[in-house]
Amino acid sequence: MILSVQRRVHDAIAEAIRQRFGMPDVPPFAVEVPPTRAMGDLAVPVAFQLARTLRKAPRAIAQELAQAVGRTPGVARVEAAPNGYLNLYLDRLAFLVPRIRQQVQPDRAPTEKTIVEHTAINPNKAAHVGHLRNATLGDTLVRALRFRGTPVETQNYIDDMGVQVADIIVGFRELERRTMDEVRQIADSTRFDYYCWDLYSKVSGWNEGDKSRLAVRAAVLHDLEHGGNDTAAMGAFIVDRIVRTHLKTMARLNIGYDLLTYEGDILRLHFWTHAFETLKAQGAVFLQTEGKLAGCWVMRIEDGSAKASAERRDDVEPATDDDESREKVIVRSNGVVTYVGKDLANQFWKFGLLGLDFRYRLFATQADGRPLWSTTSDDGDPGAPPFGHAARIFNVIDSRQMYLQALLSQALRTLGHPTEAENSIHFSYEMVGLSHATARELGYETAAESEEAKKPFVEVAGRKGLGVKIDDLLDLLTAKASAEVARRNPEFTPGDCERVGAQIAVAAIRYFMLKYSRGKLIVFDIEEALSFEGETGPYLQYAVVRANNILNKLQEREGLSEADVLAVLDQTPADEMLGQGDSLEPGEDTLWALVFEASRLDEVVEQVVRSLEFSALAKYTFGLAQTFNAFYHRYPILNEERVDRKRWRAAGVAYVRAQLTRALDLMGIEVPGRM
RNA sequence: GCGCCCGUAGCUCAGUUGGAUAGAGCGGCAGGCUUCGAACCUGUAGGCCGGGGGUUCGAGUCCCUCCGGGCGCGCCA
Structure with a gap:
């Protein structure tokens, strides 16, 4: 460090x-x-x-x-x-020895409570690769913040009252004529998220077939909001089951949460009503009386993006209300609040500015033993920990929602909370598309001369049932990796192969999602994602596994543990580390260069948190693994004859292994014992 | 029309708040497994950093402009 x-x-x-x-x-x-x-x-x-x-x-x-x-x-x-x-x-020795002995902890940046909201998948169908990028970026941010000592609360927003959930209910009710019991039975006997994936695309087609059918959806939405009826019961059941499948999928990827925030609770606990009063009182929203938006409560959209407003100078004349100063509808003329309104209330709550709180219930215990809490409108658990009241908030959400995220900051500023506005951060990234080849593999044909065929990628569309499901991708990767593990480790049981194969699959897919900078659109191609060679997650794991093997063999052959090696460093001539050896060169490829590079992890994490650019962490880790691979190919460790060199090299390997393991952990990647 | 993002080697991409000779993976070519595991390593070829102006001691990086591509701008979420 x-x-x-x-x-x-x-x-x-x-x-x-x-x-x-x-x-x-x-x-x-x-x-x-x-x-x-x-x-x-x-x-x-x-x-x-x-x-x-x-x-x-x-x-x-x-x-x-x-x-x-x-x-x-x-x-x-x-x-x-x-x-x-x-x-x-x-001073190499003074720098290195305490670090190799893990006596230097990363600096703890003085930081305040931070909320990261990510994943937020509509609970009406299986999760796909688009959601994968969101969750991977969000989870890695959480891990990076924790690494530097920032207290983080991870939230996953569940839109249980939205159009997409309504559509699924319409599907079960109108298209399939299912009763509640039948839906329950389907959920118990199928991969329910996959079932809904197909049903949702059928409903979308049905809706388009006859526009009058949208009235059915509207009625469902109405029933959902008002609650206490069969529709709401079916909705709650479906949402619960789908959310649990999503959590399971994310758990496979080592992604967990602290709190699920349900939109339904925001409504039932009157968060919006409360926020609305404040917004009205401060003049942040007003009732439009003329034009096509007559009867709506609207918010005036400040010109320019969040960036432009952050850079605004007082000496610049504010753009005079030129053409039509644009307005965003917050409450429709029929009195129904829009998504933006609910999001505003949620954002106020996250900062502790709303003056109301959710109630909480224990939702599940996660794989790592951490409890997962959920909001509730019922009595709630009096023993629940405190949530919200953050100083900084990261909303992980793709760049298409920039405009709406900018409104959140704007509202906070208007309400007299400039600091919170500044700390309301839209962690924006570009979307994931599908390569034409992969779309074709999924059975999606584009007409040769169509507009779509000329585009550089095919858009993922849950509505059309077009997308690569995360579980399918993980299954594919796991099968491929398990087969390879079995081939290389004949003594492994099928269970071992499966377990290690799954770890390799996660490494491959998480690294793939992190290696691109967030401003880059990922054109997802199955072939490419299935690669285990070169700049991939498995390459990184392999480097650490090799380091493990070297240290294990040192123990087996000579009875020397890592601790033994570290203990005697003080008495060991350090020519090797000081670059004074006969065959050593001053520049790269030396032991010093390797361990120095390994020490830079904390610097890289700071940079990553500052820039929200996780490709830097990915590239750094890859480069370190590459340097390490080259090093042990060039310099023997176990077979080195001079004992001083051998000790220093072994100590260096131990340090690099520790730092690589930490770096991989930051990316949510585990290191198998063997692979 | 307005706003945001992207354009760097054949392909996919890195390139730190502007800094030392533009890097990596894949693919190509040539090598390396009786040695600590070849999911690896070594060498090599390959670039008017989209074009043009400007700021600077210094620009792939900042500003302007043009070209090409993507995404937003709804009483959807």
């Missing part, structure tokens, strides 16, 4: 600048990691920034600073590079 060292170096150089150049205000500057270890372990380009104000060449400034920086703990020497960089070389 390297952040603490970077901070120390930063402060030492800032102090040197103040002293040497008499600058009370040092401009912000970065502490970087230079491209190769030959150039040093840390680098500071501050001389370039100071060149103008000091009217000196960067090189001269760097040289003066190299002199002026006093002895800094952990830093062996400071050099001015000819081009003006300030390069720092760490």
